[in-house]
Amino acid sequence: MFTNFSSLDFTTIPDYLLRVITAALILAIGLFAARLLSAVVGRMVLHAAEARSSAGLSPQRAKTITGLASHLTSAVIVAFTFIIMLSLFVNSAGLLTFLGLFGAAFGIGARPLVSDYLSGLIFFFEDQYNVGEKVEIFGIEGTVIDVNLRTTILRSPSGEIYIIPNGEVRVVRNFGRGEFSLASVRVSIQSSQLDEALRILEDLVPTLCEQLPELLEVPTILSEDGALGDRVDLTVFAKAQYGQGVAARRKLLTLVHDALKQSQVSVTPPITP
Structure with missing residues (x-):
């Protein structure tokens, strides 16, 4: 009924408790370091990127780089923290074996997750899209509100939030970058008035750049x-x-x-953009 306390070995208790307390301290220090160093590394990487860019970085690109660098730093610090904690309870040989088996199992079982993180690292170096830009991914159109190592988060024009794994991003349509926008206008006229319509449009076209500063060059008249x-x-x-393009087309x-x-040339059907 009663335990024979004389048979207990109290010499193992202090060592075990010491390891637990040490692990808890390491965890606390690791989480604090992850929060602190992620911000510091993010700013350092941003300064380095700005120094290498002759044209300077846009605010959207700067925010994207800072966020990815911070997430990467946090992930690395947290991973090392858990490895150090495990080393308190497992010997070196056992730890290496455990990490090897865990890495192999994780790589096979969590292949999509690994792909997401690897794609996040690629986004860190490639300038495919940045926070604040309007893009289309998988037919989903929206504004990028966050890019981290695993996911890209979009907000659609109607307000919904889409979370897209980075490993699934294959083709990106970026509305925030381009050289020009089309502002073309199509008219349908009667064949009997074709000559008169062409004369009017040919007289109008050379004056459009003066009336519409948004135009990049003198428009041309085509029959598509x-x-x-x-x-x-x-x-x-x-x-x-x-x-x-939209504003110029309207004008x-x-x-x-x-x-x-003014020249009494009828347009049928009415002019449409």
Whole structure:
């Protein structure tokens, strides 16, 4: 009924408790170091990237680099912290065996997770997209609100949040980068008024750059399908500064419509962008 306390070996208790206390201290120090050094390393990497970039870094790129560097630093420190903690309870040979078996099992069983982290490392060096840019991934269109080692987080125009594993990102459509935006206008006119419409548009086109500063070059007049019938489709092909295509097209629509209307050239169906 009663335990014979004289048979207990108290010499093992202090050593065991000492290891537990030491492990707890190592864990606390490791978590604190991860939080502190992740911020420091993030700023250091940002300064180094800015020094190498002749044109400077955009705020979005700077935020992306800082976030990825911070996440990478935290992951490395936490991993080393747990290895040190294990070394308190397992001898060196056993620890190496355990880590080898764990690494092999983890690599096979958690292959998608490993792929996500490796892709996150690739994003650290490649400038595919940054926080704040509008992109399309897997047909999902939205603004990048966070990029970490494992996932990319998008916010759609309607407000939903999409979390995409980095390992699944194959094709990215980046709306935030480009050389120009199209501002073309298409009109459909009667064949009997084709000559008059071409004359009006050819007189209008050289003046458009003065009236529309958003345009990059003088527009051209095209017949995209080349078909001739009761109606002929003409396109005023215009290139605008990147991101200004919608505004330039709206102004171009008004100018084309007014020029044709003044010369009594009917447009059927009505002008559409």
